[in-house]
Amino acid sequence: MYPTDLTETQWQFIEKVLLPQERKRKHSLQQIWNALFYLVKTGCQWRMLPKEYPKWELVYYYYRKWSGMEEFDLLLGGLRDSVRLKLGQHTRPSLGIMDSQSVRWGNNRSLNGIDGK
Template sequence: MYPTDLTETQWQFIKKTLEFDDRKRKYNLKIIWNAINYLVKTGCQWRMLPKDFPKWQLVYYYYWKWSNLECFDLLLSKLREKVRFNRGQNTMPSLGIMDSQSVRWGNNRSLNSFDGNKKVKGIKRHIVVDKNGFLLAIMVTVANVHDSKAADLLMRTLHYFLCPIKVILADGGYRGEVIENIKNKFGYIIQVVMRSDDRKMGFKPIHKRWIVERTFSWFDNDRRLCRNYELLFETSENMVKIATIKLLLNKI
């Protein structure tokens, strides 16, 4: 037993959502999920999975299969709806918060570049979250891509999932003509929320925008996300989705 293992209630939710059949297998799919959760939490390599789990090749096969079938996206959406409903909120959010996070590289074979503003060599995660900080959409680029340049592709990803967002809060990096372009293409209204220049007041969290910063701190709880160890951007995105799924499963 590991702390990352699914409870029976959590597994039944996954099984029902993804409509897994009950045919006989050598390894229960629940064990496969436990192995993937263990990998994301501890940051170990695929080949370094403990002997308690099936062979890493089998775990990776199911991971890649579920990724291609967009199972992680479906499960993330259903979990987010359930948690919001349990909190007395509408299942579909109308407000989003957008920001980016530069992440240091940990794989010298992966694409990476240098973020001159944050002084970070690696990749950049662009995300949109709801008012609870739960992930709505993610897109990964190299670190030197400016937020305003990536915003169009991020909105395209958000639109692909048919998310009925009306207003998206953002920082000053998204100022300019990108606001009008996104409104014309996707119908999303970008509201730029700036930090106050009054230094006498000391540090003060920016209204609602601090929520996305908290989401980034949640990512740091999983060692697989502290640095970018993935070769492909798609895999980097999937690891964030799995980490969010793991978080939401603990809230149902």
Template sequence: MIWNTIFYLVKTGCQWRMLPKEFPKWESVYYYYRKWASLDVFDLLLDRLRGHVRVERSQNMEPSVGIYR
């Protein structure tokens, strides 16, 4: 439910304190958001998602890093 609430906030631009009643209290959602953000959970999630998309496109999971000459 916390993830769904964070997705809702991102998609709608809703203010934390203006969350609809069907979501958990904004203080609880904000607590987990701050905790996960400080642990770089969102960066890890995006890296993994990007890797899966690259595989579906028949590319290497990790982009090649190199110097082009």
């Protein structure tokens, strides 16, 4: 077990939102999610996944499949809502903040010639 592996509570939330009951599999979908979290957290290459996880090709297949699903957005929205509720806030924000930064484009000395002109 790696520190990046999902807890049972986390897995139940994901399973409820994304994964309806399907056929019996050789590798559990929880193992595949754990492999994806390992990849994201460690930044390792696909082909360098530890042997405890399914083969990288299978993990990559599910990554491509899940990342294009509309339900993935529902999962992220549900996670956001649960965090906001734990913080005692409404599930939908009532206010938004936009931040911007102005950059001055003056006379850049590095673009000048040797004589400074």
